[in-house]
Amino acid sequence: MSVETLLIWLLVGAVAGWLAGIIVKGYGFGLLGNIVVGIVGSFIGGWLFGQFGLFTGNGIVGSIIGATIGAVILLLLIRLIRRA
Template sequence: MSLEHLFIWLAIGALAGWLAGLIVSGSGFGLLIDILVGIVGSFVGGWLASLLGISLGGGFIGEVIVAVIGAVILLFVIRLIRNVMK
């Protein structure tokens, strides 16, 4: 993986985290944590898409959509656990 690919991957994860933070309402973690969750969520989205055999194409938009879906799922689970722990 080149340095350019790493930066693109981080940018997609950051964008996905920001969008997921807007989609998943409730007690927020803040922009920085939502972006970090988006980066991790992009892994979750990619893993789920490959597991389910879903392909949205290899373009930027398809990657962002998959990353946002993963980030939304991850944010939802984290916030659910956070509310249960209260």
């Protein structure tokens, strides 16, 4: 993995985690937490979109959309677990 690829992963993770924190109000984990939530969300989003045969598009915008949707799902799951 090149340095550029790693930086893109971190950027997409940070943006997706930040957007998911705004969508799911009340959840902010700071920069590092948002990156982790965004990266985990990208795996969740990629898997879900693959299961349903959906496509978010190419490039960084498509990656951010898929990662944000996955991160929102992750934050909602965290909310459910914390309430239980």
